[in-house]
Amino acid sequence: ILNVEQSPQSLHVQEGDSTNFTCSFPSSNFYALHWYRWETAKSPEALFVMTLNGDEKKKGRISATLNTKEGYSYLYIKGSQPEDSATYLCALQTGANNLFFGTGTRLTVIP
Amino acid sequence: EPEVTQTPSHQVTQMGQEVILRCVPISNHLYFYWYRQILGQKVEFLVSFYNNEISEKSEIFDDQFSVERPDGSNFTLKIRSTKLEDSAMYFCASSDDRVGGYTFGSGTRLTVV
Numbered sequence: 496i497l498n499v500e501q502s503p504q505s506l507h508v509q510e511g512d513s514t515n516f517t518c519s520f521p522s523s524n525f526y527a528l529h530w531y532r533w534e535t536a537k538s539p540e541a542l543f544v545m546t547l548n549g550d551e552k553k554k555g556r557i558s559a560t561l562n563t564k565e566g567y568s569y570l571y572i573k574g575s576q577p578e579d580s581a582t583y584l585c586a587l588q589t590g591a592n593n594l595f596f597g598t599g600t601r602l603t604v605i606p
Numbered sequence: 607e608p609e610v611t612q613t614p615s616h617q618v619t620q621m622g623q624e625v626i627l628r629c630v631p632i633s634n635h636l637y638f639y640w641y642r643q644i645l646g647q648k649v650e651f652l653v654s655f656y657n658n659e660i661s662e663k664s665e666i667f668d669d670q671f672s673v674e675r676p677d678g679s680n681f682t683l684k685i686r687s688t689k690l691e692d693s694a695m696y697f698c699a700s701s702d703d704r705v706g707g708y709t710f711g712s713g714t715r716l717t718v719v
Contacts, residue, residue, distance in 0.1 A: 499648075527705050538610070538697070539649075541707025584649065592637065592662050592704055593651040 497521055499587050501597035508575050509605050515571045516600040518585030522566035527588040530559055530570055533599070534581045542570075542583075575604040608632045612698050612711035619688055619718055627683045627714045629698030637701045638681045639708065640673065642666075642694040649697070655681065688718045 499520045508514045520528065527546045531539040543552040548563040556573045572579055582601045586594035611630040619625050631638050640652040653673055654662040660673065672684045681700075685692055695715050699708040 529707060531707075531710075536712070538710040538712040539708075541709065544705060544707050546705060586649075588705075592654045592656070593639070593664070594641075594649075594708070595651070596641075596649040598648050 497524070497587055497589065497595040499585060499595050499597040501583075501585055501600050503600060504598065505601040505603070507603045507605060510575060510577060512575050513571065513573045514575055514602070515569050516583060516602075518568045518570070518597055520566050520568075520585075520587040520595075522563055524589040525563050525566075525587070526590050528561055528563075528568050529586040529588060529594060530568070531584040531586065532581050533584055539584060544588075570600075572602070575602070577604045577606050580604045608709070610698055610700055610709050610711035612696075612714050614714060615712070616715045617717070619716070621690055621718055622687050625685050625688055625716060627685075627696050627698075627716070629681045629683070629711055630679055631681050631698065631700030632702075632709055633679070635700035635702045635709070637661075637704065638675070639699040639701075640683045641697045641699065641710075643697070644691075644694045652683070652696075685716075688716075690718050692716060693718045 530542040533539040543559045545561040550561040558571045561568045582599040584599045586596045613628045638655040643649045653667045670686045695713045697713045698711045701708045
């Protein structure tokens with residue numbers, strides 16, 4: 496079992512603030528790094544899948560970076576909105592066809 | 607947008623009973639998965655399925671568990687004799703390739719009493 500860590504565990508920000516959180520993972524056996532957004536009572540929604548060291552991906556106000564050599568990925572949210580409130584999960588995909596998830600960062604955006 | 611559908615959303619069963627959790631993956635996807643999350647813990651991998659057979663399974667996926675794709679559209683997870691520690695949210699997911707994001711269903715909450 497590979498240890499994927501996310502920090503912080505939870506975060507409260509004011510509407511309009513920008514924020515970021517971290518996913519760290521063992522850099523050996525790296526195949527891909529996934530980010531998912533999971534709202535309560537809904538299904539986890541894929542945000543990004545990154546495979547290359549130095550990858551940066553963007554979707555609206557959300558972006559992510561990847562450093563496979565040091566084993567971390569950052570997720571950034573610019574100008575947080577209440578609808579961004581969710582748990583953000585990262586997951587490491589090794590050469591095998593399964594994902595090792597972190598515990599998630601629970602974001603609450605206060606209007 | 608295509609969805610992965612899971613039924614039931616909530617199932618309560620007695621310890622020792624068999625349960626079948628059902629999933630309809632996205633129709634043109636090739637890879638299918640079951641994951642679960644025990645309350646307060648990480649989402650953990652159970653099994654992946656490709657080309658009508660199990661491609662990978664975790665230590666959790668012992669002889670009490672089985673998966674089936676009986677008719678080309680449904681993908682089921684069977685737990686033969688449920689234990690209290692099987693209580694969890696079970697998620698089905700599918701993907702169209704190995705390096706794509708997964709599409710998850712909204713889960714079945716299994717409670718074993």
